[in-house]
Amino acid sequence: MPAGLVISAPASGVGKTTLTLALARAWRNRGLEVQCFKSGPDYIDPAFHAAATGRASVNVDSWAMDRGTIAHLVSRGTDADIVLAEGSMGLFDGVAARGVSGTGASADIAEMLGWPVVLVIDPSGQAQTAAAIAAGLRDYRPGVRLAGVVLNRVASPRHEDLVRSALNDAGIAVFGALPRHAEISLPKRHLGLVQAEEQAEIGKLIDEAARFVAEHVDLDAVLRAAAGWSPQPAANGLNVTPPGQRIALARDAAFSFVYPHMLEAWRAAGAEITTFSPLADEGPDTSADVCWLPGGYPELHAGKIAANTRFRTGLRSFAETRPVHGECGGYMVLGAGLTDADGVRHEMTGLLGLETSFAKRRMHLGYRLAALAAPMPGHQAGARLRGHEFHYSTILAQPDTPLAVVHDATGAVIAETGSQRGRATGTFFHLIAEDR
Known part of the structure; x- marks a missing residue:
């Protein structure tokens, strides 16, 4: 025992x-x-x-x-x-x-x-x-x-x-x-x-x-x-729906914030995960049916991300026919531009219109409960998602269709609604689970 x-x-x-x-x-x-x-x-x-x-x-x-x-x-x-x-x-x-x-x-x-x-x-x-x-x-x-x-x-x-x-x-x-x-x-x-x-x-x-x-x-x-301690048999498994059958997952020093239970849940549901490195100028696997960009530290690598044309071209091409989703740092990279701590703006992939800046740091921290106004990979409109947000960027522009109505843990509505444009979606919160 x-x-x-x-x-x-x-x-x-x-x-x-x-x-x-x-x-x-x-x-x-x-x-x-x-x-x-x-x-x-x-x-x-x-x-x-x-x-x-x-x-x-x-x-x-x-x-x-x-x-x-x-x-x-x-x-x-x-x-x-x-x-x-x-x-x-x-x-x-x-x-x-x-x-x-x-x-x-x-x-x-x-x-x-x-x-x-x-x-x-x-x-x-x-x-x-x-x-x-x-x-x-x-x-x-x-x-x-x-x-x-x-x-x-x-x-x-x-x-x-x-x-x-x-x-x-x-x-x-x-x-x-x-x-x-x-x-x-x-x-x-x-x-x-x-x-x-x-x-x-x-x-x-x-x-x-x-x-x-x-x-x-x-x-x-x-x-x-x-x-x-005698573990009791769990009546429920993980309440997580994979975003697709074959998932292209960005994975390197700039895109590393993934909850291990999420990846395990995706695999347990039968999904395949292939990884690629935007920092190595790699695009998503063209045989995948969805691309997922997790959070991480894109602000530390913004210049390289902006210069990696194969990654940006490959991601844009992928998004013409299949869904792409970004969380936090991934969401920023799906946006139009990211301004680093020195005040230098770097062009991002432009799949969304989001503009963020680290020149004036502002901490965003806390649990989030989101009611989806539009579908995102793995979840239909109306789904209630629980997640957590933690970053120091300031939103300069978030012009696209809001993805969700987002509340903090006190029930207050917050401005970080996420975005949806075409097949691209993004959120500032990292998904933990969907309400049953």
Whole structure:
């Protein structure tokens, strides 16, 4: 029977990902099978999990997914010895309005699956107050059980003693304390961590993190704290319709934000996926019946995308007879132009009239519920789609027919409607699931 834990924290940036990767690799080095998941809409962390464990990791999301879908996804951990779900933001951070099965908080997953929480606490600039924070998180929601804490970035042995003593007085187990260690810092950029596939030394970094954590954390105690877990047969599979039978998927450093569960769902439904690289000046497979451009970092490669005429010509030719859809960065590339952070405008493919700019950064972040006003690949007009939006671009023009009426998690209508022109469609949100 596998055992499960949720790795969470009071806030973002405390060290959840590093601890998750280190624990996963350390236990794998001991011969255990480790399965990871990511709570919430993160495209990047699952690839790090896979690098640490050798097993594919997927997202589970209580705002966008029902319990049946979550049960289906986590059932892949049935043959593992230990299952780790890495949280997002702080333990109880979600949206104000409940979604399909929760608010998107990591605590929803912990309670739903009965997995205890290991908190990563960074006590920088404090001492006994760290225990008050941990105790508050422990007591905030009765259905969420705290297993214990790992201290991160402790300043000195004296600092550690003060924090440990306060946590012990509060009845909270301390599994270990990590001093500051710059060598295992994961590089970041504006949408989060630099992606695993972009880091040639990622294996060595994870190995060093595992060595460091094994030296300072009681791995056996953490393992004993995990809850035995019997996965229940899922009544529902993934509620995802593939956009076509043969899908040409843009895939490179500029187009990499794809939820793993989406690709698995497409394949499970019988679809074939062929990949191509716009950065290598490749066009979509001409035998495909639909082309899908996911998000990523087109703003970092806008000049090259603009110069790659075979890609742009091939995509335009494809769109004359078959549907093309873009999400976020892919949507921007389907547009008329993209202005980079230096204020330089780059001509994009022109399949849509969208103009976006990174010269004045404006963050767009949050869950999205879209009611389609027109069909898009895989979904008919009237379908209700749940997704998530995260980018720093500003819309300069969005002149085409709106694709959907889009609401945020509070129910407010937002301006990022997506676009439809001919056979081309695009959205700023990344699709997670369709409402049943």
